[in-house]
Amino acid sequence: MQTIDDLIAGPGVAGKRVFVRADLNVPMSDGLITDDGRIRAVLPTIVKLVEADAKVIVASHLGRPKGAPDPAFSLLQAAERLAELLGKPVAFAQDTVGPAAHDAVKGLEPGQVAVIENLRFNPGETSKDDAERGEFADQLAALADLYVGDGFGAVHRKHASVYDLPARLPHAAGLLIGTEVGVLKRLTENVERPYVVVLGGAKVSDKLAVIDNLLGKADRILVGGGMMFTFLAAQGHEVGSSLLQEDQIPVVREYLARAEREGVEFVLPVDARVSGSFPDLKTKAPVDDVEVVGVDAMPAGKMGLDVGPKTEELFAAKLADAKTVFWNGPMGVFEHPAFADGTRAVAQGLLDSDAFTVVGGGDSAAAVRTLGFDESKFGHISTGGGASLEYLEGKTLPGLAALEK
Numbered sequence: 001m002q003t004i005d006d007l008i009a010g011p012g013v014a015g016k017r018v019f020v021r022a023d024l025n026v027p028m029s030d031g032l033i034t035d036d037g038r039i040r041a042v043l044p045t046i047v048k049l050v051e052a053d054a055k056v057i058v059a060s061h062l063g064r065p066k067g068a069p070d071p072a073f074s075l076l077q078a079a080e081r082l083a084e085l086l087g088k089p090v091a092f093a094q095d096t097v098g099p100a101a102h103d104a105v106k107g108l109e110p111g112q113v114a115v116i117e118n119l120r121f122n123p124g125e126t127s128k129d130d131a132e133r134g135e136f137a138d139q140l141a142a143l144a145d146l147y148v149g150d151g152f153g154a155v156h157r158k159h160a161s162v163y164d165l166p167a168r169l170p171h172a173a174g175l176l177i178g179t180e181v182g183v184l185k186r187l188t189e190n191v192e193r194p195y196v197v198v199l200g201g202a203k204v205s206d207k208l209a210v211i212d213n214l215l216g217k218a219d220r221i222l223v224g225g226g227m228m229f230t231f232l233a234a235q236g237h238e239v240g241s242s243l244l245q246e247d248q249i250p251v252v253r254e255y256l257a258r259a260e261r262e263g264v265e266f267v268l269p270v271d272a273r274v275s276g277s278f279p280d281l282k283t284k285a286p287v288d289d290v291e292v293v294g295v296d297a298m299p300a301g302k303m304g305l306d307v308g309p310k311t312e313e314l315f316a317a318k319l320a321d322a323k324t325v326f327w328n329g330p331m332g333v334f335e336h337p338a339f340a341d342g343t344r345a346v347a348q349g350l351l352d353s354d355a356f357t358v359v360g361g362g363d364s365a366a367a368v369r370t371l372g373f374d375e376s377k378f379g380h381i382s383t384g385g386g387a388s389l390e391y392l393e394g395k396t397l398p399g400l401a402a403l404e405k
Contacts, residue, residue: 007172013054019144023151024060024078041383045150045174053110067123079115097139125160137164150174153384155399162399183380184391192323200225201329209393220265224307224331242304271308279336287338305339306332312345319349328360334367361385
């Protein structure tokens with residue numbers, strides 16, 4: 001895979017229009033960015049190109065607009081935050097391949113940056129039809145001379161700007177993708193052991209493929225979050241009104257049996273924090289009926305919303321001797337203070353170990369920041385939860401395959 005350094009040293013970038021496919025898909029609330037981690041992650045690539053006197057065109061998606069402009073998903077706020085982080089003006093085009101985009105690019109001097117509007121405002125970006133996607137890629141290619149792929153959070157998508165566009169321009173991987181791929185190789189090739197995987201999040205179905213692949217590779221798999229209740233039900237426990245995917249119970253039972261056969265330690269929670277209702281995440285209003293119960297004593301009509309204190313101790317002990325840890329998915333509804341302790345305990349467990357620790361993007365990365373941890377203390381915090389999981393599932397990621405050609 002050609003790197004950005006190869007691009008600078010080879011054809012050179014000075015004075016050339018360089019299309020950077022970034023991932024500026026930042027969380028928003030009331031029109032404001034709540035976590036700028038993904039913008040900061042692509043900053044080194046943009047700075048390197050700026051310092052090499054490239055004319056930098058930054059493109060990304062944000063959210064899931066339905067193939068048409070929608071002010072709720074505009075990249076304007078991301079462009080303004082990028083300008084603040086760069087410490088210099090950033091032009092913003094109010095369309096993707098129309099007159100505004102072409103004017104913004106024409107107005108660039110060497111070392112300047114423009115952001116074009118949300119790529120998903122055009123139906124060609126996400127189309128399943130190769131011709132429609134290719135037509136949009138042709139339009140994007142007309143804006144640039146060179147392509148740099150650095151949107152790791154989107155490399156598992158066969159989208160026009162990720163998969164089709166690199167075939168139309170000389171291309172290279174940006175610094176972020178280089179770092180992300182290097183980290184994932186450390187999780188899949190010559191792994192330092194014990195190798196512990198911590199999985200959480202809401203749905204067990206989202207994690208089945210990665211569990212399937214890791215059963216032959218990890219030494220221990222710790223399970224929390226909403227998905228833990230499908231595992232507990234598979235073991236015969238009552239789960240009250242907790243999140244449960246009954247249709248996945250047979251698969252989960254088979255994975256538990258396989259883990260035992262293959263000598264992989266599967267660690268499930270022994271207690272949980274429960275409540276009669278889901279908390280209000282907007283107001284963070286106090287929850288007055290929280291109780292801790294053993295997983296063998298789940299009350300009817302109550303839902304589990306976090307792992308309990310004994311599980312926190314158990315998981316900390318299982319992380320203590322690890323040499324490699326991959327964590328994807330919170331242990332509970334960490335957005336509310338009443339149910340954040342389990343996720344906080346896992347994050348602290350990673351820091352207390354001597355392991356190479358990887359936080360697998362998505363809600364896990366958001367939790368690290370929300371709960372006030374120092375990001376620099378972790379080995380790596382990924383910008384792509386879905387992409388990381390699919391890589392660990394052994395899948396070919398279209399965006400990486402396109403950069404390797």
